[in-house]
Amino acid sequence: MGNRVAIIGVGMSKFGELWEKNLREITLEAGMMAIFDSQISGKDIDAICVGNMSAGRFTGQEHLGALAADVGGLGNLPAYSVEAACASGGAAVRQAYMSIKSGEHDAMLVFGCEKMSDVNQTEAMNTISVASDWEWEGLFGATFPALFGMMARRHMMEYGTTEEQLSLVTVKNHANAAHNPFAQFQRPVPLKVVMGSGLLADPIRILHSSPVTDGAAALVMCNEDVAKKYSDTPIYIDASTQGSDTLALHDRESITEMKAVKISARQALEKAKLSINDIDVFELHDSFTISEIMLTEDVGIVEKGQGGKAVEEGLTELGGKFPVNPSGGLKARGHPVGATGVAQVVEIALQLRGECEKRQVDGAEKGMAVNTGGTGATSIVHILGRD
Amino acid sequence: MAEKGVAGVWRKIRAIYNIQGNQCKTCGNYYFPPRLVCPTCRRKGQLEIHKFKGLGKIYSFAIVRQAPDHFKRQMPYVIAQVELDEGPRLTAQIVNVDVDKVEIGMRVRACFRKISEQGHEGIIVYGYKFEPTMEVTGHD
Numbered sequence: 001m002g003n004r005v006a007i008i009g010v011g012m013s014k015f016g017e018l019w020e021k022n023l024r025e026i027t028l029e030a031g032m033m034a035i036f037d038s039q040i041s042g043k044d045i046d047a048i049c050v051g052n053m054s055a056g057r058f059t060g061q062e063h064l065g066a067l068a069a070d071v072g073g074l075g076n077l078p079a080y081s082v083e084a085a086c087a088s089g090g091a092a093v094r095q096a097y098m099s100i101k102s103g104e105h106d107a108m109l110v111f112g113c114e115k116m117s118d119v120n121q122t123e124a125m126n127t128i129s130v131a132s133d134w135e136w137e138g139l140f141g142a143t144f145p146a147l148f149g150m151m152a153r154r155h156m157m158e159y160g161t162t163e164e165q166l167s168l169v170t171v172k173n174h175a176n177a178a179h180n181p182f183a184q185f186q187r188p189v190p191l192k193v194v195m196g197s198g199l200l201a202d203p204i205r206i207l208h209s210s211p212v213t214d215g216a217a218a219l220v221m222c223n224e225d226v227a228k229k230y231s232d233t234p235i236y237i238d239a240s241t242q243g244s245d246t247l248a249l250h251d252r253e254s255i256t257e258m259k260a261v262k263i264s265a266r267q268a269l270e271k272a273k274l275s276i277n278d279i280d281v282f283e284l285h286d287s288f289t290i291s292e293i294m295l296t297e298d299v300g301i302v303e304k305g306q307g308g309k310a311v312e313e314g315l316t317e318l319g320g321k322f323p324v325n326p327s328g329g330l331k332a333r334g335h336p337v338g339a340t341g342v343a344q345v346v347e348i349a350l351q352l353r354g355e356c357e358k359r360q361v362d363g364a365e366k367g368m369a370v371n372t373g374g375t376g377a378t379s380i381v382h383i384l385g386r387d
Numbered sequence: 388m389a390e391k392g393v394a395g396v397w398r399k400i401r402a403i404y405n406i407q408g409n410q411c412k413t414c415g416n417y418y419f420p421p422r423l424v425c426p427t428c429r430r431k432g433q434l435e436i437h438k439f440k441g442l443g444k445i446y447s448f449a450i451v452r453q454a455p456d457h458f459k460r461q462m463p464y465v466i467a468q469v470e471l472d473e474g475p476r477l478t479a480q481i482v483n484v485d486v487d488k489v490e491i492g493m494r495v496r497a498c499f500r501k502i503s504e505q506g507h508e509g510i511i512v513y514g515y516k517f518e519p520t521m522e523v524t525g526h527d
Binding site: 122125126129135136137139140141142143145146147149150151152153154157198199200201202203204248249250251255 | 399420446447448449450451452453454455456458461464466467468475476477478479480491502503512514
């Protein structure tokens with residue numbers, strides 16, 4: 001018997017501005033769907049791990065581990081939340097991976113959740129800003145879009161990336177989300193509309209940015225023995241890696257790459273004994289479209305500087321050689337910050353199970369999810385595979 | 388919120404009024420914002436206070452058109468990474484310039500300005516912004 005870690009159940013709430021539901025309701029919705037999908041019984045769950053960035057500021061509620069256990073009627077099991085800004089969801093998946101791999105737990109329920117629309121847009125933006133270096137960036141007026149704007153402008157100067165290429169990422173991801181029933185924006189958007197949308201922080205436009213979203217995603221993760229008992233289609237985690245970089249963008253040697261992603265993606269491929277060409281489907285953290293372009297380069301799909309061209313030439317679209325964000329990504333599926341890392345893994349698992357219908361990547365056997373925090377100060381990479 | 392507190396701003400006024408960071412005497416690297424530990428030398432590092440000249444050039448920038456409440460009156464404004472002549476980069480606003488005239492590579496120098504008024508009861512934060520050297524002095 002190996003000691004691989006499996007995903008046997010996936011679940012999601014609808015992503016969007018869910019004014020009629022609170023954090024508990026969407027979290028419960030995702031968790032129940034994952035448990036029903038796995039067919040495991042609640043009593044066989046050993047522990048809960050929740051990925052969340054800032055429920056305290058967004059909703060006034062913290063202590064989400066206990067909340068999740070309580071709302072699900074799961075009693076007295078260990079439960080806690082982890083935080084790594086926008087990579088909190090990925091951190092939760094990785095925590096569960098390590099807990100199961102170590103033998104401490106056999107089966108865990110993993111959540112990612114965020115309820116962002118209970119505060120106004122400005123407060124939501126302020127709350128996200130603390131994922132960068134608040135004292136030395138935010139305090140001086142650097143908003144989150146502005147930090148990505150600086151990356152984009154530099155990328156344009158160094159590599160000739162164009163505004164049109166930044167916009168084509170949006171067009172691609174919206175086209176994919178049109179086939180994702182859980183996505184916030186299930187409709188295509190024409191290039192002209194993206195390029196004419198309002199400026200947030202030049203060169204970043206509103207439609208280059210992920211939205212404010214409420215949502216939750218959940219996984220049932222377990223060891224190989226439990227997986228075989230409950231599932232005919234377990235998805236295995238071939239690698240889980242993580243890396244960090246400076247908190248402030250201005251402290252990095254280069255702002256046109258995310259070094260933490262480069263390192264953790266390379267380590268993940270090494271651990272899984274795969275090359276980038278073996279990966280059939282990707283979920284890359286497109287908080288802004290420039291991030292998808294940079295990550296396309298940093299995970300090794302294309303050389304540095306070629307990320308804009310990759311989207312222009314259709315390399316990363318559904319049906320391309322390296323499909324990126326078939327779910328719609330953060331841009332169109334929505335970006336409830338703490339939920340995103342888990343939602344990415346849900347999408348990869350569904351792709352490998354062949355259950356994505358119109359957005360299915362044909363015959364996908366290996367998939368990679370890259371979840372980043374802040375302006376790239378945290379990177380968490382998971383490679384998943386079919387048995 | 389914490390940023391309304393006086394102490395949080397007061398304890399860093401030397402750094403943000405004077406662009407005072409540090410230099411590691413072991414490796415020679417300059418740091419701004421000031422570091423608590425030299426990331427190159429760690430325990431072997433010897434950090435000493437260093438006052439920066441406040442001269443540099445724009446490394447990258449964005450024009451902010453949607454901002455938190457206490458910056459709304461300044462919109463649109465330019466936020467940039469300025470590469471100081473001593474080496475490190477910092478994040479600051481660029482002022483005294485038409486937002487459309489800002490360019491990567493433009494020489495800038497520090498000026499002392501109001502950064503923000505943090506609400507009716509919050510304190511007024513002063514510190515560094517940067518302006519084009521050519522505009523102010525007639526030469527780069």
